Amino acid sequence: MQPILEVRDLSTYYHTPRGPVKAVDEVSFTLHPGQRFGLIGESGSGKSTIALSLLRLIRPPGQIESGSVRLDGVDLLSLSDEEMRQKRLADIALVSQGAMNSLNPVTRVRSLMEDGFRNHEIELSSEESEQRIAALLGRVGLPPTVANLYPHQLSGGMKQRVCIAIAISLGPKVIIADEPTSALDVVVQRRVMQTLRRVQEDIGSAVILIGHDMGLMAQFADHVGVMYAGKLVEEGPVRQIFAQPQHPYTQLLMDSLPSLDSRDMSGGVAGQPPNLLAPPPGCVFHPRCPYAFDRCRVDVPKLQMAAPHHRAACHLLDEKEKIAA
DSSP states (O other): OOOSEEEEEEEEEEEETTEEEEEEEEEEEEEOTTOEEEEEOSTTSSHHHHHHHHTTOOOTTEEEEEEEEEETTEEGGGSOHHHHHHHBTTTEEEEOSSHHHHSOTTSOHHHHHHHHHHHTTOOOOHHHHHHHHHHHHHHTTOOGGGGGSOGGGSOHHHHHHHHHHHHTTTOOSEEEEESTTTTOOHHHHHHHHHHHHHHHHHHTOEEEEEESOHHHHHHHOSEEEEEETTEEEEEEEHHHHHHSOOSHHHHHHHHTSOBTTBOOOOOSOOSOOOOTTSOOSSSTTGGGOTTOOGGGGTSOOOOEEEETTEEEOOTHHHHHHHHHO
16 A cells, blocks of 8 residues: 655754754654554654644744655645645645634634635535535534634534544545644543544544554554654554553653553653753663663664564664574
8 A cells, every 4th residue: 555645854953043953853654544643752852843844834943954745646845835735734634732722713613614615716605615514513523503603612622623624624635633632631532532533534534643642642543653852763553562662762651651550650751851952962862761871872773673564763672683693
């Protein structure tokens, strides 16, 4: 099966008077039709910057430095601004973090949805527009009357489902969901994620889910990428990642999950993420890694196969190979 999205060596920096902040540093991954790909990591690891880079929404002082983003064979980074504008929503759509910040508070839901049609030159009569909006709201479990309301009249979960309805309104090939359940209680989180999964399966889109909730990833994603300090440090099938994590950072993230079998809350990642203005040499994780050795402080590890369809960037994999040999 051909991938719908191919990201190769994507680098995005934020330029400051003190130097560039390497928010995304040579990240590569592929996304297949219908796949649910999760990007996980601590705050500041580069997840949201990847989302904005894929959509070409990076603003100064941020800049996409290099790489390629091929959506169905078309490199999005080579398109003009107008060509990219036409791609957004039609081929690649965003469900952003914080629905209230992405919905105009003084515009009714109907007008917000009609904006997408108009901007992509889809001409509909009033009756056709009414029917289409009602159908989209129905797909996300909302009554047609929501179209007449303002965002501030909706609950948090309803606002997020309106965002999902807008994102799927033109049947995109890829949906990027950037922490879509932040600031929602667990019951509403579940409903929102069930809605996202249902509509994704209905229209056959692939989804990139960005977040830091390992439990949420386990329930939704079928493939996971782990980000640390702007780099993709591990990637593989979600069951394999959770059963046999190959990177120490992923292992520590797993250890931080609460367990019904133990009351010990001492697990987690010690220390603080590095300063991306001056990242440590070698492996960026080595100052926090309990298994670091001399090579980790000098050489940057490359993503390599740890198991079928499972990659990790860790020098320990080389040591395991030497022992096995």
